[in-house]
Amino acid sequence: xxxxxxxxxxxxxxxxxxxxxxxxxxxxxxxxxxxxxxxxxxxxxxxxxxxxxxxxxxxxxxxxxxxxxxxxxxxxxxxxxxxxxxxxxxxxxxxxxxxxxxxxxxxxxxxxxxxxxxxxxxxxxxxxxxxxxxxxxxxxxxx
Ligand code: AMP
Numbered sequence: 001x002x003x004x005x006x007x008x009x010x011x012x013x014x015x016x017x018x019x020x021x022x023x024x025x026x027x028x029x030x031x032x033x034x035x036x037x038x039x040x041x042x043x044x045x046x047x048x049x050x051x052x053x054x055x056x057x058x059x060x061x062x063x064x065x066x067x068x069x070x071x072x073x074x075x076x077x078x079x080x081x082x083x084x085x086x087x088x089x090x091x092x093x094x095x096x097x098x099x100x101x102x103x104x105x106x107x108x109x110x111x112x113x114x115x116x117x118x119x120x121x122x123x124x125x126x127x128x129x130x131x132x133x134x135x136x137x138x139x140x141x142x143x
Contacts, residue, residue, distance in 0.1 A: 002031040004136075008105040010038050010096050010129070013070050016111055016142050023140045024109040025078050036103060037074060038086040039067045040095040064089065093128030100135050112139035 009024035011017040021037070028035040041063050044056045064087060071085040088095045100108050112126040120127075126139045 002033060004028075004031040004033045004107040006036065006103065006105045007031070007033045007107045007109060008036045008038055008096070008100055008103065009109040010040070010092070010125075011074070012092075012111070012125075013039060013067065017074070019142055020109060020111040020140045021074060021078060023138070027107070027109070027138070033107075034084065035078075035080060036084045036086060036099075036105065037071055037078075037080050038088070038096065038099055039071055040092040041067050041087060041089045042092070043089055060089070092125050093132075096125075096129050097132055097134075100133065105135055107136045107138060108133060109138045109140060111142045113142050 004027070007024055007028050009021055011020055024035055027033070041060070044059050044063065067087045068085070071087060072082070074080065075082060075085050086099060088099065090098075096108060096110070099105070108129060110126045110129050113124065115124055126137075130137045130139070
């Protein structure tokens with residue numbers, strides 16, 4: 001039996017995402033594991049502090065659509081079927097925790113910029129995922 005059966009790789013939509021994704025795919029192959037690809041769209045209201053009385057639902061829908069399209073493109077490239085591509089809305093760290101628990105994931109893969117000093121204190125998504133995760137966490141160093 002493999003050590004890992006279900007791996008969730010969480011990606012942002014930057015040009016760094018393939019580095020994280022490729023590692024997760026390699027590990028998935030080695031373990032013969034299912035690989036879920038996830039992106040969390042942050043609620044646009046957060047960016048404005050919720051103060052401005054504007055209907056942001058259209059913008060939110062566009063972000064959601066763009067995320068689904070990007071995941072579909074990666075899915076095609078890396079052979080991840082549509083049912084294993086997940087887009088949710090919320091705070092990345094807590095959404096990733098929820099997804100891992102919900103879907104019975106045993107390894108979550110995220111990217112890490114290897115921040116130190118004040119940047120580390122300010123926090124990173126990798127740190128946030130590590131703290132409170134109920135499954136193993138792999139932080140892929142981004143070059
Ligand atoms: P950061 O700390 O924001 O630079 O992000 C580091 C890593 O966290 C990324 O390489 C992704 O693996 C993950 N991550 C960051 N933002 C998101 C997001 N919105 N959805 C999914 N994963 C994310």
